[in-house]
Amino acid sequence: MGNTNSGTYVRVFANDSVWMEDSAVEQLQTTARNLSAIRAAVGLPDLHPGRGYPVGAAFFSINHFYPALVGGDIGCGMQLLETDLASHKTSPSKIEKALGNIDSPLPEHSITPATYGQLEQLAQQAGDTDLRYLLSMLGTIGGGNHFAEWQAVDAIYEEGVLNKKQLYLLVHSGSRGLGGAILRQHVERFGHAGLVADSTAAKDYLDQHDAAIGFAQLNRQHIASRMLRAVRATGRCMLDVTHNHVGVHQWQGQQGYLHRKGATPSDQGLVVIPGSRGDFSYVVRPVASRHDALDSLAHGAGRKWARSDCKGRLKPRFTLAALQQTRFGSTVVCADKDLIYEEAPQAYKEVDGVVQTLLDCGLLHLVARLKPVLTYKKGAMACC
C-alpha cells in the first residue's frame, strides 16, 4: 500500500495478518500533509493512533525537523540482556520473591561516583536540570507500556545468537520525566511548527534530546543491573535500541532528518520486537538498506484498544488476579490496578501478525522467539 500525496511519499506496511485502525492511517496521512517539511512517512504494522501523531511510524523531513513528532518520551527503547541464570532452575514465584519491591528510587549509597558523574553531565546537557530529579528517576521503570520482563527462549530460528538454556531480561523504558520536560519547554516556545535545521534553537534542542537519549539508556542499564543483583545473576547486554528519536539521515540522495515515533531502527543490527505481556517477543535480524521503510521496523505489537476503553471491557470478564497471570503461566507484577487493565494482552495486537507482516514484506529474518516468565510493570512504592 503506498501513495504519493503532493510529492510526499506515504506508505503503510500492512496486510491481512494484522489489525490496523483507519484512524491511525488517517493520522499518518494528515501528519505527512500538515507538517510541510516532511518528504516521507511510513507506517509500520504496529501503527496505532496517538495524541495528534500516530505511533509506529517514521518520518523524513528536509531543512526542518519536528520535536513534537518525537514526543515526550525521547530515548525510549529496548535493552535485551542474556543472563547467567538457567531457565529450568527458576520460576515466576522465585523471581518475584527475589525481586521484591524493586521499582522505587535507587538508594543514594548505591550510586557509584562514575554514575554520579554521568548524571551531572547529562543534567547540564539537558538544560540545567536538577540532578536530584534525575537521581529520583534513575533505575525506575515508569508507567504506560514500560516494563522489565524475564524471558525464556521458546524457539530458535538462527543458531548461534541466543542460548536456549539461558534466561533473558528485556527492559523497555525511556527518559522518564526528563524527555517530557524537554518537550514541554520546546512546545512552549515553538508549538508544533518545528525547527529550522542548523538554527541555534535546533542545536539546543538536539543537545537536550541527546541528553535524554543518554539518560534513557543509563536508566535501562540501572533497571537491569538492580534486577540482576536482586536475583544474584549477571547479564550481558545484547542490544540497546532507541525507538523514539530524531537525527540526521539520508533518503533518496538527500540529507534530512529521520523521526522515529515508536519505530525500531533497522540499520543498527539485531533488534527485539516485543508482544504484549501475555505474548511472545521476537529477536530479529533486520534486512539492511530498506529505505522504502525509512530504515525502520515495528517497535512492538501496537495497541488495539484505547487505554480509556480497557477497564470497561475487561472488568466484567476478568478478575485482577486473572490478569496477573498469562496464558504462558507467567506472572505480571503491577501495583497500579488501572494499569493492569490498560496493559492487558487483549488491549494489544497479536505480535505474530505484526512480525508476519514484516516477514512478508521482506524486512527481517527471525532469530529467536522468547516467552515471558515474569513481567515487572510497577512496584507498590512507585505508585499510589
Add this chain to the structure above:
DNA sequence: ATGTTC
C-alpha cells in the same frame, strides 16, 4: 509517556 492534574 508523565514529580500527570486542577
